[in-house]
Amino acid sequence: xxxxxxxxxxxxxxxxxxIFLRWIPGxxxxxxxxTALAVYITSLLSSISLCIYHPxxxxxxxxxxxxxxxxxxxxxxxxxxxxxxxxATRLTVLINLVLGLFxxxxxxxxxxxxxxxxxxxxRIGYVEPTSAHLLIREPDATQLPLVISxxxxxxxxxxxxxxxxxxxxxxxxxxxxxxxxxMPATAYRYALSNNRSGSFVTAPPSGSxxxxxxxxxxxKANFPYSPRSHPLRIPxxxxxxxxxxxxxxxxxxxxxxxxxxxxxxDVPQRFGSSVSHYRSEYRRVYASPSWATLGADNQPAxxxxxxxxxxxxxxxxxxxxxNLTAPYPAAADPxxxxxxxxxxxxxxxxxxxxxxxxxxxxxxxxASFFLxxxxxxxxxxxxxxxxxxxxxxxxxxxxxxxxxxxxxVHWKFVASSVPFTKNWHVGTSDTWGGFxxxxxxxxxxxxxxxxxxxxxxxLLSGDRHEFGATRFPDPASRGVDSLxxxxxxxxxxxxxxxxxxxxPLSMFYLPIRTYRQTDEEDVAIKYLADGNVKYGVIDIDxxxxxxxxxxxxYINDALVWQYCLTVPLSGSTLPPGQVLxxxxxxxxxxxxxxxxxxxxxxxxxxxxxMRTYSAxxxxx
Numbered sequence: 001x002x003x004x005x006x007x008x009x010x011x012x013x014x015x016x017x018x019i020f021l022r023w024i025p026g027x028x029x030x031x032x033x034x035t036a037l038a039v040y041i042t043s044l045l046s047s048i049s050l051c052i053y054h055p056x057x058x059x060x061x062x063x064x065x066x067x068x069x070x071x072x073x074x075x076x077x078x079x080x081x082x083x084x085x086x087x088a089t090r091l092t093v094l095i096n097l098v099l100g101l102f103x104x105x106x107x108x109x110x111x112x113x114x115x116x117x118x119x120x121x122x123r124i125g126y127v128e129p130t131s132a133h134l135l136i137r138e139p140d141a142t143q144l145p146l147v148i149s150x151x152x153x154x155x156x157x158x159x160x161x162x163x164x165x166x167x168x169x170x171x172x173x174x175x176x177x178x179x180x181x182x183m184p185a186t187a188y189r190y191a192l193s194n195n196r197s198g199s200f201v202t203a204p205p206s207g208s209x210x211x212x213x214x215x216x217x218x219x220k221a222n223f224p225y226s227p228r229s230h231p232l233r234i235p236x237x238x239x240x241x242x243x244x245x246x247x248x249x250x251x252x253x254x255x256x257x258x259x260x261x262x263x264x265x266d267v268p269q270r271f272g273s274s275v276s277h278y279r280s281e282y283r284r285v286y287a288s289p290s291w292a293t294l295g296a297d298n299q300p301a302x303x304x305x306x307x308x309x310x311x312x313x314x315x316x317x318x319x320x321x322x323n324l325t326a327p328y329p330a331a332a333d334p335x336x337x338x339x340x341x342x343x344x345x346x347x348x349x350x351x352x353x354x355x356x357x358x359x360x361x362x363x364x365x366x367a368s369f370f371l372x373x374x375x376x377x378x379x380x381x382x383x384x385x386x387x388x389x390x391x392x393x394x395x396x397x398x399x400x401x402x403x404x405x406x407x408x409v410h411w412k413f414v415a416s417s418v419p420f421t422k423n424w425h426v427g428t429s430d431t432w433g434g435f436x437x438x439x440x441x442x443x444x445x446x447x448x449x450x451x452x453x454x455x456x457x458x459l460l461s462g463d464r465h466e467f468g469a470t471r472f473p474d475p476a477s478r479g480v481d482s483l484x485x486x487x488x489x490x491x492x493x494x495x496x497x498x499x500x501x502x503x504p505l506s507m508f509y510l511p512i513r514t515y516r517q518t519d520e521e522d523v524a525i526k527y528l529a530d531g532n533v534k535y536g537v538i539d540i541d542x543x544x545x546x547x548x549x550x551x552x553x554y555i556n557d558a559l560v561w562q563y564c565l566t567v568p569l570s571g572s573t574l575p576p577g578q579v580l581x582x583x584x585x586x587x588x589x590x591x592x593x594x595x596x597x598x599x600x601x602x603x604x605x606x607x608x609x610m611r612t613y614s615a616x617x618x619x620x
Contacts, residue, residue, distance in 0.1 A: 003082050006043040010081025010096060012036035017099040021106060021225035024508045025268040030103055037100045040081060044093065047083055102227055107269055110221060110231035116283035122192060123286075124200045124305045125176075125342025126362070127255065129184035132200055132305075133342035136164065136192065137286075139173040143194040150179050153187035153199060161190070172279045172334060176341035198303050203254070203364055207408045209542040211365035214244065214253040216535035217311070217417065217462025218261040218504035221288060224532060234290040236506025236533035241293045241301040243557045244537070251539050252296050254364070256304055257371075259462035259503075260311025260417035262339070265331070267313060273327035278314075279334040286338070308339040309371050310358060311417035311463055318430045323356075323376045332358075332376075344371070349399040352392035359393050361400060366540050366547055367411040370400045374417050374432075381434025388418075388435040394442075401445040404453055410547040410567040411540065412449060412457045419461045419501040421470040421522045426514040431463070446497050447474045456567045456574055458549070459499035465509045467534055467553055469525035469563060471577070472497040498525075498565060498577060500551055502536045509534075525563070525577070528584055531555035545569045550580065560584045 013036045020029035074088035081096065083089040118139055125133040138146055146164040151157060161180070167173045182188060185204040191197040204210075221232045229235075244252060263281040271277060291302040312319040315331040322328065344362035346354060347370065360371040377390025389397065401412065422433035432439045446457045451474070473496040509531055517524040528534075537552040546566045553561040562581035567574065 002043055002047050006040060006047060007080045007082050009036045009040035009043060010092070013040060013096050013099055017103055020268070021102060023224075023511075025106070025220065025223055025225075027267065027269050030107055030269060033100065033103050037096060040096060041093070044081075044083060044089075102225065105227065105231075106222065106225045110284055111271060114232055114284055114287060115280055116287040117280075119283050119287045120194060120196065121286055121291075121302070122190075122196050122198055123302050123342075124198060125339075126307055126344045127200055127203055127305050129203045129205050130180070130182050132179045132182060132188070132202060134177045134179060134190060135174060135338065135342045136177060136196075137172070137174045137283075138164075138167055138192075138194055140194070141167075145193075147193040148177055148179075148190065149192075150188055150190040152183075153189050158191070171337045172283075174337045174341070199299055200303060200305060201254070206363070206406065208365040209408065209547065210250070210540060211367055212251050212253050212537065212539045213255050213257055213364075214240070214535055214537050215257040215259060215415075215460055215462075215500075216240070216502055216505040217259040218313075218465060219285075219506040220264050220267065220504075221284065221506075223507060230289055232284055232288040232290075234285075234288050234506045236504070236535075237288070237290040237301055238293040239533050239557055240505065240535050240554070241290075241295040241304075243554060245295040247296075247537075249296070251537075253304070253537060256306045257369075257415060257460065258306055258505075259309050259415055259460065261313045261463065261504075261507075262308060264313045264507075265315070266317055270316075273316075273330055275330045275333045278327075278331050282334045282338045307343055307360075307371070308335075309415060309417050310335060310373055310375050312375060312430070315375060318427070319375050320378050320380055320430075322379075328376070344369070347393075347396045347400065348403075349396055350392065351395045351399075357392075359396065363406065363409060366409055366542075367413055368400075368405055368409050369413045369415065370397055372397065372414065372416045378435075381429040384437060386435050387438050388432060389438065394438065397442065398445050401442075401449045401457075405455060410455055410569075411549065412446075412455050413460055414446070414457065415460045417461065418463045419468065419470075420459050420472070420499050421468065421501070423468065423470060423515050423517055423522045423524060424464055424466075425516065425518075426510075426512075443472060443497065447476070450474070450497070450574060451476075451572075454567075454572060456549075456565060457497050458565070459497060461499060461501040462503040464501055464515075465504045465507055466501075466515060467503075467526070467528040467531075467536075467555075467561075468499075468501045468515050469527075469551075470499045470501070471523040471525055472499070472521065473523060496523075496574075496576075500536055500538075500563075502534050502553065504532065505535055506533055508532065526561055526579075526582070526584075528553070528555065528560065542569075558583075 013033055016029050016033045074085060077084045077088040077092050081092050120138045122134060122136045125135055144165060148161045149158040150161055151159060162177045164175050167175055182202045184202055187201050189197060189199045219234055219236055221234050222229050263285055265278060265281055291300060293301045295301055314335060315328055340358060344360040346357040347359050347361040350357045358373040358376050362369050374388050377393055378388045379386050418431040420432045420439065422428055424431060428434065449455060450457055510529055513529055515527045533556045535554050539550045541548060546568050549565040551563045552559055560583050564578045564580050
C-alpha cells in the first residue's frame with residue numbers, strides 16, 4: 001500500500017507539472033502538485049524507515065518480505081518513484097523536487113523579483129492622420145519636468161509637444177499626451193527628456209483605399225514555461241514582431257487590435273484583488289524584454305500602435321457582475337490609465353455619460369470600427385433578457401450599424417472580446433452564445449446594414465485560444481435545409497456576416513476540439529485549435545472595381561490559411577468568400593471534419609424526422 005501511495009503521488013507530481021507548465025496553467029494545479037510532492041516525500045521516508053536494505057538484491061525490503069530473485073532496475077525507480085538502489089532513489093527524489101521548484105518559479109519569480117515599480121516606458125496608442133496619442137510612465141521624480149518633443153523621421157527640427165510637470169500614484173505615474181499638427185502618412189520620431197524615444201507613422205488622409213492591421217488576444221509571460229527564459233518574456237510577441245517585419249512594406253500592419261486578456265490576474269494564481277495588484281500586472285507586461293524585439297526598419301515591438309478592448313482575465317474569470325461589484329473597480333483603474341487613455345475616441349452617440357463609456361469607434365481608410373466592451377455592462381447569461389452589452393452600448397452599436405459611412409468606407413468592423421458564434425461548445429454561455437436574444441437583435445441590424453448601406457460587416461473576436469472562422473447567412477438568402485448540401489455552401493447565394501476569432505498571441509491552446517457546427521445559423525468555415533501563438537493579419541486594398549479584404553492566419557511564424565472577401569464598388573450583391581490558401585490539412589483534421597459532418601447530418605435527419613412527425617400528428 002505504501003508503495004502504491006509513493007508511485008501515485010510521484011505520478012501526480014510529474015503529470016500535473018507537465019500539464020501546468022506546458023499545457024494549461026490552471027490555478028488548481030499548484031496545490032495539487034505541492035500536496036502530491038509532500039505525500040511523495042512522506043511516503044518515501046516512511047518506506048525507507050520501515051525497510052531493510054538487502055545488499056545482495058540492492059533493493060529495500062520490508063521486514064516480512066523475502067529477498068526477490070532479481071533487483072528492481074534503476075529505470076523502474078525513475079519511472080515509478082518507488083525506491084530501490086540509493087543512487088536511483090536519490091535521482092528520482094531530485095527530479096520530483098526540481099519539478100516542484102519549476103512550479104514555484106513559474107508562480108513567484110516574476111511576482112517577487114519583478115514588481116516593476118521603477119518601470120519607465122512610452123508607447124504609441126491610437127494614431128490619426130494629424131495626431132497621435134502617446135502613453136508615458138515615469139516614476140522617477142528627478143526626471144521631471146518631462147519634456148516631449150517630436151519631428152519627422154530623419155529630418156526637420158524638433159518641436160516641443162508638451163511638458164509634464166508632475167506624475168503621481170493616482171495614475172500609477174502615467175500620463176497620456178497627444179501630439180498635434182502632424183502630416184498624414186508620415187513617419188515621425190518622438191523623444192522624451194528622460195532619454196526615451198520611439199517612432200510611428202500617421203494614418204493616411206481620409207479616403208485612402210488601403211489598410212492593414214493585425215489582431216489577436218490573450219498573452220501570458222513565459223508560457224509555455226522555460227526555466228532558462230526571462231520570467232517576463234512573451235514568446236508570441238517576439239514571434240509576431242519578427243514575422244510581420246518580413247512582410248512587404250505595403251502589407252505591414254498599421255496597428256494591433258488586441259481583443260482582451262492583456263493580463264491574467266487570476267492565472268496561474270490570484271495573489272490579490274486590490275488596485276496595486278492589478279497595476280503591478282500591467283507593469284510586468286510592459287516591463288517584458290519582448291517589447292524590445294526589432295521589427296520592420298529595426299523598430300522595436302513597442303513602436304507598433306496598440307488598441308485595446310477589455311476581457312475577463314483583466315478582471316476575473318468569466319466576469320458577468322457589472323462595473324460596481326468588486327473587484328471590477330480595482331481592475332478598471334489600470335485599464336483606464338494604461339489603455340483607455342490612449343485608445344480611439346469613445347463611440348459617437350454613446351447614450352451614456354462619457355466617464356461611463358468604455359466602447360470606442362473610429363474610421364481608418366476604407367473601414368470603420370466599433371470596439372465593444374462585453375464585460376463591463378453584461379448581466380447573467382442564459383436568460384431571455386440577458387444582455388452582454390447593456391442598454392446604452394447596445395443603442396450606440398445599433399446607431400453605428402444604421403449610420404451610413406463616409407464615401408470610400410466599404411467595411412464595418414465590430415470587435416468583441418468574446419466570439420459571436422455559438423459553435424464553441426465549452427464555455428458557450430460566456431460568449432455571445434449565452435446572449436442569443438440580444439445577438440439576434442444585433443445580427444438583424446448588421447444584415448440590414450449589408451443590404452441597405454452597401455458595406456460589408458466583419459466581426460472580430462478573441463478569448464478562445466483557438467481560431468474559428470464562421471459565417472452567419474442572412475435569413476433572406478439562407479439555403480434550404482438539404483442533406484446533400486455542403487455546410488460551406490449554406491447561404492452562399494447572398495449576404496452573410498463573417499467572424500474571425502483568433503488567439504492566443506502567447507498562451508495555452510486547447511488540445512480538445514470544442515468547435516463544431518450544429519445548425520444552419522452559424523456556418524463553420526475553418527477551425528484550427530493547435531498553436532500557442534496565433535494572430536490574424538487583415539489587409540484591405542482596391543482591386544479594379546472592388547474593395548478586397550484578405551485575412552491571413554499565422555500560427556507561430558507560418559502562414560497557414562488565407563480567406564478573401566470582396567465588396568464590389570458598383571452593385572449591391574456581395575459575393576461569397578473564397579479560401580486562397582489552406583496548408584493546415586492533415587489526416588487527423590480530415591477525420592475530425594468527417595466526424596463533425598456525420599454529427600451534423602444526423603442532426604438534420606433528426607430535425608427533419610421531428611418536423612415530419614409533428615406535421616403528421618397535427619393532421620385532423
